[in-house]
Amino acid sequence: MSEPTTSGDASGPLLEVTGVTKSFRVPRNASGHTRLTALDGVDLRLGRGETLGVVGESGCGKSTLARVLLLLERPDSGTVRFDGTDPFSLRKKELLAWRRRVQMVFQDPFASLNARMSAADIIGEPWRTHRDVAPTARARETRVRELLDLVGLRAADAHRYPNEFSGGQRQRLGIARALALDPDLIVCDEPVSALDLSVQAQVLNLLSDLQQRLQVSYVFISHDLSVVRHVADRVSVMYLGKVIEHGPTEDVFDRPVHPYTSALMSAAPALDVSGGPPRGDRVLLSGEIPSPLDPPSGCRFRTRCRQAADKCAEQAPPPHTRDGAHEGLCHFPLSAEPPRAGPAVGAASADR
Structure with missing residues (x-):
């Protein structure tokens, strides 16, 4: 087995996820249990120095996916390849060396830091394991001074404690900790959602600058579509444990294949000061997200889709590929033309 700390084929992807499924045993009632499928056949591909945005509603499986990428959860089936190596097959020293290459930036910049540790101790904590x-x-x-400078903090901040920093500064501290082991991949789970708008922009610009300087890759999980559009090279859209659309960011945002993606983009707030016509139809979804304990048959989105037909209940939708790199799972893929202006429309519900 090759040493995981050495680079594989530089021309190949850094990360490949193929057909990954993950389910959990949960109580059904007082007399039994059932299975909740959090991930169902997920495919992802991430290049070196690239940012992959992962979007979707709460409960779609984004956090479970992050835990699988960090080896905190083992998939039930499917494969994860990191730089050509299956990290789940590694043991002891090889696994320890691999863990240096993948780090995490958390959503809450205060709860993720130990309030009893100074900034220097927080940044240096990974070195207790990787001496x-x-x-x-x-x-x-x-190295602490270098990392503080790298994320826009002062060397004098090394002796301060988390409660002495602002929210944005705490997140910079969390980023410095993630960089302490010189990783190849950082999983960012809603890294700016707890910050003020102006501070969000500063942290996002910092992440972009660090990527250009260090050639680090990001898996960027977020509910905020405007943030994802700003930072991501490619986007994967999740719904009830499945990636229902993925492709280059501009293609997915401007010419979605899947009706769910179109509804997400339609719901995203935007400021238009051009004085021109509206961007397009306002797509309103009806109904609640189905329970992952009992997902709809066929297409999982059909119970909220305005164009659902009988075949959507009978068959899982096949992939529809547009322009080679843009794919969506839908029986009736949307037109490649940008949406035209029109009145608001509602979504017709379908029987499960």
């Missing part, structure tokens, strides 16, 4: 990165006290002090 070869900063083997001496002098090396650790030097």
Whole structure:
């Protein structure tokens, strides 16, 4: 088995997820249990120095996907390949070396930091496990100053505690901790949702600058479509455990294949100061998200889709590919033409 800390084929993807499923045993009632399928045949591909945005409503499986990528959950089936290696097959020293390459930036910039530790201790905590990165006290002090400077904080901040930082500064501290082991991939789970709007922009610009300087890759999970459009090279849209559309960011946002993606984009707030006509139809979805304990047959979105037909209940939709790199799972894919202006429309509900 090859050493996981060495790079594989530089021309290949950094991360490939193929057919990954993950379910959990949950109580049904007082007398039994059932299975909740959080991921159902998920495919992802991430290039080196690239940002993949993952979007979808709450409960669609985004956080479970993040836990699988971090090896906190083992998939029931499917494969995860990181730089050509299956990380779930690694053991002991090889696994420890691999964990240096994938790090995390959390949603809450305060809860994810130990309030009893100084900034220097927080940044240096990974080195307690990976001692070869900063083997001496002098090396650790030097590296802490470098990382603080890298994320826009001062060397003097090393002795401050989390409660002495603002929200944006705390998130910068969390980013510095994620960079302490020189990772190839950082999983960002809603990294700016808890921050003020102006601070969001600063943190997003910081992540972009770091990517250009360090060639680090991001899996960027977010509910905020405007944020994803700003940072992501490609987007995967999830619904009830499935990736129902993926492709280049501009294609997915401007020419969606799947009706659900169109509804998401329609719901995203936008400021139009051009004085021109509206961007397009306002797509209103009716009904609640189905329970993942009992998803609809066929197409999982059909119970909220305005163009659902009988075949949507009978068959799982096949992939529809547009322009080679843009794919969606739908029996009736949307036109490649940008939507025209029109009145608001409602979604017809369908029987499960």
